[in-house]
Amino acid sequence: MQHLRQRFKSPAADKLVRLHKNIYLNRSDPKYHEKVITYLDPHSPEAHYKLGQYFENNGNIGKALKHYKEAMSTYPSPYYFPASGSIRRLTKEKAPAIPRPQAASDPIASRTKRKGAAAGLKMLLLVLLFINVLLLALLYGPTAVSKVVSAFMPWSVGKEVTYESIETAYVLHFPYGEPQKAVEEALHKKALQLANDHPKQTIVLYGVASGVRTADNQAVPLSDEQLKTKSFVVAEYNPAVDTSVKIRFLHPEFQKLRTTAGAQLIRTALEAYAADHGSVPSSIEQLFQPYPNNYASYMPIETISGSAHVRTVFDGSGGWVYDAQARDPARRFYPNVAWEGSSGTAAASTSLPFAPVTVTIDQSAHSLRLNAGPVVLAELPVGLGADGRTPDGTFTVLERVREPQGSRPGVYGTAALGMGEIAIHGTAEAASIGANLSLGCIRLTNEAMSALYPLVPRGARVVISSGGTGGSGSAPILVQPELLLPGKDGLGRKAEETAKQRVFQWLG
Structure with a gap:
C-alpha cells in the first residue's frame, strides 16, 4: 500500500x-x-x-x-x-618524530654516533653480501633465487595481508508472512549458491516482502536502490574472509507490532458482533459472512509465525487463539505465540490490552489516520464536505461494503464504510481530495480506499475533528500494513462483501 x-x-x-x-x-x-x-x-x-x-x-x-x-x-x-x-x-x-642527536661534545652522543656508524657499516656489508648471493643464484635458475630470497626474508617482523573484494547485491522476494525460520534457510542457501558462482565477491542479499515468490526462489541483481529501504532482512557472505552467512533482520520489533495490530482488528469485530447479537460468536468464522454480516474482511496473518490458523487453546505453535468463553477481549482473542521472555506461556500474549481500531479524521489537515491500538497503520489525504457539511463527533462503522451502488454509477467508488448518514468512501474525482467539495462524506481515492477498507472492521470508531489531531506522535507507522493480509497461498478467510441488490443513500 x-x-x-x-x-x-x-x-x-x-x-x-x-x-x-x-x-x-x-x-x-x-x-x-x-x-x-x-x-x-x-x-x-x-x-x-x-x-x-x-x-x-x-x-x-x-x-x-x-x-x-x-x-x-x-x-x-x-x-x-x-x-x-x-x-x-x-x-x-x-607517531612522534625521532629525537635529534645531542651535541658532539657530549660523550654519550659520541658513543651513540659511533654505534650508529658501525650499525650502518654492518647493514651495508649485509646488503652487498645479499646482492652477491643473488647474482650467483641467477646462474642456477629461478628456483635457486626463490630459496635465497626465502632464506634472507624470514618475515620475522610480521606481515599484514589486505583482501579487497567487490560487493554484489541481490534481491530475494518472499511472500507476506513467511516464517522467520524459512526466511533464514532460504537466504543461507541462496548466499552459498551465489558465492559459488561468484568467488572472491561479497554477496549481499536483500529480502523484500512482496506477496510473491520468484520462480525457484531466484535472486535478482539489485537494480533499484529504493528496494534497500523496503527490505526487512539482509544477508552477507564472503567465504574469503568469513565462513558464516551473516543474517540481520531489520526492525524485528515490527513483527510484534503487526501481530498486535492484527489482534486488535479481530477483537474490534468481535465486540461489534457481541453488541449486535448479545454475545460473541461460537465460531470465529461467523465474522466473515456475506454482507451485511461481514464484520471483517480477512483473518489477519500472525506475522511472527506467518500463520492465520485459529485454535481454541494456547500451544505456542503460531496463528491465533479464540476462546469464546472468555469475558475479557484480551483473553478472548490473542496470538498463539510466546513473546520473548514469556517462558512459552500465553501470559504475555493475553496481556496485550484491548484497544479498538480507530479512524481519526483531521478536517483542518484533510487527513485520515488509522490506528490499531497504539500502532498507526495508515495516513491518507481525504476530501471533505463543502461549507462545513462534514460533522465533528465520534461515530461507529456500522456497515462495510465493496462496490456500493448509489443514485448514479460509481458515486461511492470501490468501497465504503457506512456510519449512518455519512460514509468514508472512494471516488474517481481525484481533484476533490484535499478539498471541500462533497455533500458531507469523507472521500479517498479509489486506490487508497481499496487499501484502507480491509483494515477497518465493523465496530471501528471514527473520530472527526475540526482541530489538529497532533500527528502520529511516537506511535510507529507500519509501512507495509498489507503484511497483515493473506497472501496468494490461501491463508486466512475472505468474505463476500458486495450488496448488489441495495442502493445506498449516503450524503456523498
Missing part, C-alpha cells in the same frame, strides 16, 4: 531519504551522517567512515580515529578495509 503523508509532494521529495518514522533527510545535509547515527543506526559503517573523513579533513584526528574504529566494528562491510587503511595512515602520521 502506498504510504501518503502529505497533501502535496514537495519539489525536494525526490532528493529525500526516509531514515525513520517521520524523519526525512536530504543527502546533501552537512549533518546527514550524524543524523543517520542518531536516528537510524548508531553502528552504520558508512556514516562512521564518512564522519571519520570529515574530522580528518578538519584536522580533528582524535575524532577521526574514533569514527574509523567504529566503522570497522561492522564486518564484513564495504567500509571495513578503507577504515583500516585510514587508521594505519593516521597512526603513522601521529
Whole structure:
C-alpha cells in the first residue's frame, strides 16, 4: 500500500531519504551522517567512515580515529578495509618524530654516533653480501633465487595481508508472512549458491516482502536502490574472509507490532458482533459472512509465525487463539505465540490490552489516520464536505461494503464504510481530495480506499475533528500494513462483501 503523508509532494521529495518514522533527510545535509547515527543506526559503517573523513579533513584526528574504529566494528562491510587503511595512515602520521642527536661534545652522543656508524657499516656489508648471493643464484635458475630470497626474508617482523573484494547485491522476494525460520534457510542457501558462482565477491542479499515468490526462489541483481529501504532482512557472505552467512533482520520489533495490530482488528469485530447479537460468536468464522454480516474482511496473518490458523487453546505453535468463553477481549482473542521472555506461556500474549481500531479524521489537515491500538497503520489525504457539511463527533462503522451502488454509477467508488448518514468512501474525482467539495462524506481515492477498507472492521470508531489531531506522535507507522493480509497461498478467510441488490443513500 502506498504510504501518503502529505497533501502535496514537495519539489525536494525526490532528493529525500526516509531514515525513520517521520524523519526525512536530504543527502546533501552537512549533518546527514550524524543524523543517520542518531536516528537510524548508531553502528552504520558508512556514516562512521564518512564522519571519520570529515574530522580528518578538519584536522580533528582524535575524532577521526574514533569514527574509523567504529566503522570497522561492522564486518564484513564495504567500509571495513578503507577504515583500516585510514587508521594505519593516521597512526603513522601521529607517531612522534625521532629525537635529534645531542651535541658532539657530549660523550654519550659520541658513543651513540659511533654505534650508529658501525650499525650502518654492518647493514651495508649485509646488503652487498645479499646482492652477491643473488647474482650467483641467477646462474642456477629461478628456483635457486626463490630459496635465497626465502632464506634472507624470514618475515620475522610480521606481515599484514589486505583482501579487497567487490560487493554484489541481490534481491530475494518472499511472500507476506513467511516464517522467520524459512526466511533464514532460504537466504543461507541462496548466499552459498551465489558465492559459488561468484568467488572472491561479497554477496549481499536483500529480502523484500512482496506477496510473491520468484520462480525457484531466484535472486535478482539489485537494480533499484529504493528496494534497500523496503527490505526487512539482509544477508552477507564472503567465504574469503568469513565462513558464516551473516543474517540481520531489520526492525524485528515490527513483527510484534503487526501481530498486535492484527489482534486488535479481530477483537474490534468481535465486540461489534457481541453488541449486535448479545454475545460473541461460537465460531470465529461467523465474522466473515456475506454482507451485511461481514464484520471483517480477512483473518489477519500472525506475522511472527506467518500463520492465520485459529485454535481454541494456547500451544505456542503460531496463528491465533479464540476462546469464546472468555469475558475479557484480551483473553478472548490473542496470538498463539510466546513473546520473548514469556517462558512459552500465553501470559504475555493475553496481556496485550484491548484497544479498538480507530479512524481519526483531521478536517483542518484533510487527513485520515488509522490506528490499531497504539500502532498507526495508515495516513491518507481525504476530501471533505463543502461549507462545513462534514460533522465533528465520534461515530461507529456500522456497515462495510465493496462496490456500493448509489443514485448514479460509481458515486461511492470501490468501497465504503457506512456510519449512518455519512460514509468514508472512494471516488474517481481525484481533484476533490484535499478539498471541500462533497455533500458531507469523507472521500479517498479509489486506490487508497481499496487499501484502507480491509483494515477497518465493523465496530471501528471514527473520530472527526475540526482541530489538529497532533500527528502520529511516537506511535510507529507500519509501512507495509498489507503484511497483515493473506497472501496468494490461501491463508486466512475472505468474505463476500458486495450488496448488489441495495442502493445506498449516503450524503456523498
